[in-house]
Every structure is written in structure tokens, then in C-alpha cells.
Amino acid sequence: MAPSARLLHQSQVASSEFAAMRQLAMRFCGILRSGDTEKLDRWCQDAGRSGIYAMRRFARTLQRDRDAVHNALTMPWSNGQTEGQISRLKTLKRAMYGRAGADLLRARLLPL
Structure with a gap:
């Protein structure tokens, strides 16, 4: 048994809460892959009843944006490319905050 698998097994045996949280997380990953909104x-109901604060809070957040989450699972479109570019730009801006103006930003964004 690999060291990481052994540690995982020991953690599940030692903490029933950890085992329940892992089981919920694995189910959630499967739902994301399958796109099954009924699941x-x-x-969300199971996570809300789990007694694990982080899972209950996450399930409540998903329920608040239920329509958006359902659309994300069922629609073929993604804004991942846009979000990635925005994230990259924000990282650059944060790195340069207070050190330079538009010239350095332009130099970092545009290849030589």
C-alpha cells in the first residue's frame, strides 16, 4: 500500500467525520463529471444533513445559486478561458501595485 493510501485509510479509520466528508467530496466530483442535476x-440534501459545518455551508451556497449551478452542469459552454485571462491580469496587477504605471504593465503583458 502506498504511503498516501495508508495515510488516507488511517485518517478514515480515526475520524468518522473525515470519512463522511471524503465520501461527500467524492460524490460531488462524480456529479460534476456526469452533469446529473438530480443527483x-x-x-445538497445529504450534505446539509451531514453535521459537517463546511459541507453544510457549501451546500447552502450551491442552493442559493441553484439555477447557475444547474446551468453550469448542463450547458456545453464555459467561460474558463475568460476567467483564466482575468486571473492572470489580476495577478500581474497585484505584483506591480505601487511600483509602476501603465508602461511597465504594458511591457509585462505584451511580448517583446
Whole structure:
């Protein structure tokens, strides 16, 4: 047994809360891959009853944006490319905050 698998097994045996949280997390990953919105609704109910604060809070957040989450699972479109570019730009801006103006930003964004 690999060291990471052994540690995972020991953690699950030592803490029933950890085992329940891992099981919920694995189910959630499967739901994301399958895009099954009915399973998502059941998962949110199970997570809400789990007694694990982080899972209950995450399930409440998903339920607040239920329509957006359902659309993300069922629609073929993604804004991942846009979000990636925005994240990259924000990282550059944060790195340069207070040190330079538009000239350095332009130099960092545009290849030579």
C-alpha cells in the first residue's frame, strides 16, 4: 500500500467525520463529471444533513445559486478561458501595485 493510501485509510479509520466528508467530496466530483442535476439536489440534501459545518455551508451556497449551478452542469459552454485571462491580469496587477504605471504593465503583458 502506498504511503498516501495508508495515510488516507488511517485518517478514515480515526475520524468518522473525515470519512463522511471524503465520501461527500467524492460524490460531488462524480456529479460534476456526469452533469446529473438530480443527483446534485440529493447531494445538497445529504450534505446539509451531514453535521459537517463546511459541507453544510457549501451546500447552502450551491442552493442559493441553484439555477447557475444547474446551468453550469448542463450547458456545453464555459467561460474558463475568460476567467483564466482575468486571473492572470489580476495577478500581474497585484505584483506591480505601487511600483509602476501603465508602461511597465504594458511591457509585462505584451511580448517583446
